[in-house]
Amino acid sequence: MQPTTAEELMRSRFEAFRDGDAQWLLKTWHPSTRPEALDLSDNPTWRGLQIVDTEAGGPDDNTGIVEFRATYLDPDGGVGILHERATFVRENNNWFYVEGLIGD
Template sequence: MEEPTTAEDLMRSRFRAFKDADAAWLLHTWHPSTRPASLDLTDNPTWRGLQIVDTVAGGVDDDEGIVEFRATYREPGGGVGVQHERSRFVREDGRWFYVDGDVRD
């Protein structure tokens, strides 16, 4: 994938990576300070849609940003769910990274 130029672009690319079970891209875009050693997506739900709720900074001239989103998914058993998260991003050496997020109800 092409390197995203904004925090929102990175959020959208990470959603696609979760949809495609692309652990390599998720790890590549995760900040080293919070990145897990590995990522197992075998029990990954079927991600359906992404709604951006809010963004704070995270533009092409920023070094930090916040993206709040709601992502809908279907669980393996057939249930439907929503992950609502406010995620933090940083840009270092021209590259955006996901740092962490606060899951909302």
């Protein structure tokens, strides 16, 4: 099912990272910033997703920002946190991830 909001897309992309679904990640990555391929062989074990904030990104918007924290297990067995403000765009009724700014 196609996500109808930027937050729904962010959640689906987290699940794809967790499950190692590179095909979904590339499909939902905007062509202007999408890599040619995505190697998830060293992908960490993703544990949880917390949405911190959203700006726009609703069913009637064409852009949106989702700030989130994703937790993962690092190679030493500790817990790491990825904090990002991700930018999304909607084109032809499909949401795409454009880029993210990594924070503390």
